[in-house]
Each structure stands twice: as C-alpha cells, then as structure tokens.
Amino acid sequence: MGLTLPEAGIFVAGAALIARFFLRDALPHARTRFLSAASRHSEELREEFVLLPPARIAAVLLVSATVLAGAALAATRSVAAAAGSGAAPVLFAGLLVRWYRNRRKRSILSQLPSLLDLLSGHVRAGHSLSESLAETVPLLPPGIREEMAWVLQQNRLGTPLAEALAHWDERIRSEETSLFVRPLRAAIPGGGNIVDLLDRTRDILRIRMRTTEKLRSMTAQARLQALVLTLLPPAFAVAISKVDPGFFPNLTGTPQGKTIMAVAFLLQVLGWISIRKILSVRP
Structure with a gap:
C-alpha cells in the first residue's frame, strides 16, 4: 500500500533526522572511542616493547573488520551477522593484547632462573652487580633481555640499581620477581653475600617451577x-x-x-x- 503525501513527508523527515543523528552524534562518538581504544592498545604494547603506533593499530582493526564483515555478508546474506563479524576485531582486540601480555609475562618468569644463574657466575668472578647485569643482558633470551636492558638503562640514567629493580618489580607484579628483587634490595646497600642470595633464589624459583608443572600435570x-x-x-x-x-x-x-x-x-x-x-x- 502506497504512502500518502503527508505520510511520505513524515517518513522522509524521520529518515533525515536518523541520518543526522548518526552522522553528527553517534559516528563521531564511536570514532572517538575507537581511536581511544587504539591508543590504549598501543600504550599497552609499548610497555611490552612492541612499538605499534595507534594509527597502524586502527588501520589493522578497520581492515580486519571490513574483511570479516564482507565474508560474513557473502556467506550468510545477513546484515546482523555481517555487523557482528565486523565488530568482532574491535571488541576482541583488548582480549588479544591481554593474552599476549600474559603469555610474555609467563615467558619472562620462566627465564628468571637462567638470569640468576648468569648473574651469580659474573658476580662470583669478581664483577659488581651492575657490571654483571651489563654483561649478562646480551646473553639472555628474548623477553627477559628487554626487561633487564630496561633496568640497566634506568641505572645508567642515574637511578640506583636497587630502585630500578624495585620499579621493574612494580611493573611485572608477580611473586617470582618479588622473591628475586626484595632480598636483593636489602643485600645491595647492606653488603650481603649476593652470590649466595642469587643461588638460593634461583633454587627456590626452580622448585616453584617444578611444583607448578607437577600441579598442571595432576x-x-x-x-x-x-x-x-x-x-x-x-x-x-x-x-x-x-x-x-x-x-x-x-x-x-x-x-x-x-x-x-x-x-x-x-x-x-x-x-x-x-x-x-x-x-x-x-x-
């Protein structure tokens, strides 16, 4: 059944108001939230030493959303399925970043005993802890290498090594790093036996790792x-x-x-x- 002239006028006016709302209010707000999320993801990845500018993250999300929406529309002929598929990359980007950060953190914690073993050997050879750390960084695997390079950079910029390690402990926030950093912070100014401390901490961390693996298998x-x-x-x-x-x-x-x-x-x-x-x- 066709529309009368007044009804058609009301319909056109309503459509124009809806279009105006999306173009002037909803879309700019969504664009602002999208760019803010891209900046937040870029900052989180920068903390993990992954340098991705927000513009590149936004471009990757837009391309992924377009490809998925087009594929869903071609496969299902459903606008709702296409909209859901297109929104998926934006909605799950934060979960993907969090998964990467947790995975990298677990890798770093698993590499702590190797770090302590190398540090203990260099300190036992007569080097200071700062010199031992500088000589150890190139020998470390990726992950812990960037973290210790960050600590070493803070120390070279004037931050005492104990404070630099404390800042690193606050950044990682785990029981394993606290077991390593807190006794070491007390031993550095007090002149304690750093070699014995490093060896004991290494053994404790290895026991914890073996216990964790046993729990996972059980x-x-x-x-x-x-x-x-x-x-x-x-x-x-x-x-x-x-x-x-x-x-x-x-x-x-x-x-x-x-x-x-x-x-x-x-x-x-x-x-x-x-x-x-x-x-x-x-x-």
Whole structure:
C-alpha cells in the first residue's frame, strides 16, 4: 500500500533526522572511542616493547573488520551477522593484547632462573652487580633481555640499581620477581653475600617451577573434564535435533524450553567457575 503525501513527508523527515543523528552524534562518538581504544592498545604494547603506533593499530582493526564483515555478508546474506563479524576485531582486540601480555609475562618468569644463574657466575668472578647485569643482558633470551636492558638503562640514567629493580618489580607484579628483587634490595646497600642470595633464589624459583608443572600435570584430567562437560550439552542438543527435527523449535519456541535453556546455561557457568576455582591452586 502506497504512502500518502503527508505520510511520505513524515517518513522522509524521520529518515533525515536518523541520518543526522548518526552522522553528527553517534559516528563521531564511536570514532572517538575507537581511536581511544587504539591508543590504549598501543600504550599497552609499548610497555611490552612492541612499538605499534595507534594509527597502524586502527588501520589493522578497520581492515580486519571490513574483511570479516564482507565474508560474513557473502556467506550468510545477513546484515546482523555481517555487523557482528565486523565488530568482532574491535571488541576482541583488548582480549588479544591481554593474552599476549600474559603469555610474555609467563615467558619472562620462566627465564628468571637462567638470569640468576648468569648473574651469580659474573658476580662470583669478581664483577659488581651492575657490571654483571651489563654483561649478562646480551646473553639472555628474548623477553627477559628487554626487561633487564630496561633496568640497566634506568641505572645508567642515574637511578640506583636497587630502585630500578624495585620499579621493574612494580611493573611485572608477580611473586617470582618479588622473591628475586626484595632480598636483593636489602643485600645491595647492606653488603650481603649476593652470590649466595642469587643461588638460593634461583633454587627456590626452580622448585616453584617444578611444583607448578607437577600441579598442571595432576590437574590435566580435571581441565579435560571441564572442557568435555562444557561441550557435551551443545553436542547432545545437536544430536537430538538430528533424530527429532522438532526438538529445537520446541526448545526455543516455548516458555518451558526457554526456562530450561536459561537454567542449563546458568548451571554451566557456575560449574565452569567452580572448576576454575578448584584448578587455580598455586604452589
């Protein structure tokens, strides 16, 4: 049924107001938030010694969003699926940066015993701790090498080595670095036996690493059970739908089915959280 002239005028005016809102209010606000997120990701990566300017991060996110949205639109012919796929890179960029930072942190902590072993050997040979650190940095693997180079740079710029190590401990924020830095900060001004301290700290860290690996091997079965219990209900629902094609319509189209799905989802989340809490035991 066609529109009358007044109705068409109202429709055009409403469309113009909506377009004006998106162009003047919604889009600039979204653009500002997008650029702010790109700057934040760039700053977080700079702390990990990965130099990516915000403009490059924004360009990568835009290209990824365009490619995914186009692929989803071509595959599903659905605007909603295309919009969701296009928003995915922007929404999950922060999770990807956090995953990279946690992965790099675990790598650095696993390299601490090697650092202490090298430092102990140089100090035992008669060098000072600062000289030993300068000679050790080129021998370290990537990860801990950049961190110790940062500490050494702070020391060369005038910061005492004990304070530079304290700043590094605050930057990493882990029990392993505290085990290394805090006794060393007390031993440097007091003239303690640094070689013995480094050796003891190295042995403690290696014991902690072996204990952590043992815990992971002992909890591997529980992690597998958590994965199986999480995937079992969707797989069971898909299998039943193959046998009974009316299963999903009845499940999603009735109040009782929706209630069952909500309760099942809540129980799944509670079970997953409980298993994660049980498996989060640290040595």
